[in-house]
Amino acid sequence: MATPLTADTLLAALRAEGATVIEHPGWRTHNRNHKGAWGPVNGIVIHHTVSTGSAPSVALCRDGYAGLPGPLCHGVIDKAGAVHLIGHGRTNHAGLGDGDVLDAVAAEAPLPTPRRNDTDGNAHFYGFECVNLGNGTDPWPAAQLDAIERASAALCRAHGWTAASVIGHKEWTPTKVDPRGFTMRDMRARIAARLASAPGGPGGTPVPPPPATGGYEPFPGAAFFAAAPHSPVVTAMGRRLVAEGCSAYAQGPGPQWTEADRRSYANWQRKLGFTGSDADGLPGRTSWNALKVPRSG
Incomplete structure (x- = not known):
């Protein structure tokens, strides 16, 4: 168990891992904290949006819909590999799930098959929604998978967690099927490999955020x-x-x-x-x- 990262620490962790981050207005205070606890946190849940397009998906996850107010996650990972930060605090992403799964995540132990919905996941997990139709055939571009890997590794590194702290929504509750199109086993292997080296780009070379990279114009003001x-x-x-x-x-x-x-x-x-x-x-x-x-x- 861990205290949730502050907004500044979360942002710094993502950037240190080489993620392309887009901050959306008000993300630092956009949450559902008035509805319940946020923390202690135990891990990260990966989702798919069942939507297309970066802007519409970000808007959906930021605002929510009738019966499920936003934010629906902390960050939206689009197909181009950008991590859109839209919330910080309790968000409506994980819902109810299996307490035995939470115990396994906290212990970084093998996951049991989820069988019941008796525990509030929104209090204990970070959530990333990834833009994908979730039909099993919508492609997952390499840049998007890389961003999922980097974002997950960034939070694991900041908390001192291993890749076992990252799960799919379908591993949390028997009522969900996301993410579809790649396996969480493979994703955890990627995250573990990244955590074995220094943060940043391939080979552990730190990747500073734009505009510090030499090929781009810095913001002129x-x-x-x-x-x-x-x-x-x-x-x-x-x-x-x-x-x-x-x-x-x-x-x-x-x-x-x-x-x-x-x-x-x-x-x-x-x-x-x-x-x-x-x-x-x-x-x-x-x-x-x-x-x-x-x-x-």
Whole structure:
């Protein structure tokens, strides 16, 4: 058993493990703590969303639906390998499950087959929802499986847990089938191999988060865009927006910041799951780092 990580520690752990992290507005305080305990925590549950698309899946997990309010997990892992943080604290992801399974996870012992639903999993597990239809044929891209591995290893490393602390939802309760399309046995083997080396990328080489990697433009600051700049950075940004399917350009993109740039960037923000004033088309650090704009010089 362990005290849950603080939001700052969780974020730092994910980044130290080389995960691509997207922070969504209000994630640090978005929870269901008023409905019950959060902690002590014993492990991590992996789910599939039964949905398609990054932004719709993030919105679903953030907001929930009739009868099951959000957040429905702590992070959503999309097919591109990004970990979208949407909640911190108690979330509606695990539900009731088998107390014998919880005991086995806490002891990092072999898992029994779940047979009953007598224990509140929301109090004791972190949860990651992974974008997949869950039909057994929807593919799991390598980047997504890598992100599941990294996110799980990050929390295990932070708590001093082994890979035995990571389970699938179907291993927690007999009423669920997720995740489908890969085996948790194989995933735990991947996590164990990663935990055997230093945190970070292949071979244990630490991978700093964008924009520290040399190939990407660092965030130039909000004032840069407010001044309607003429810069090769704007061109590089526009080309990335086009590549992401967010173009609102009639021509270009070019070096001069225009209304078409703003509208294209707003499309990118909405693709990430931002809404309202958070999708106004003016770049912020989180959305900029997620865009990964190549260095222009």
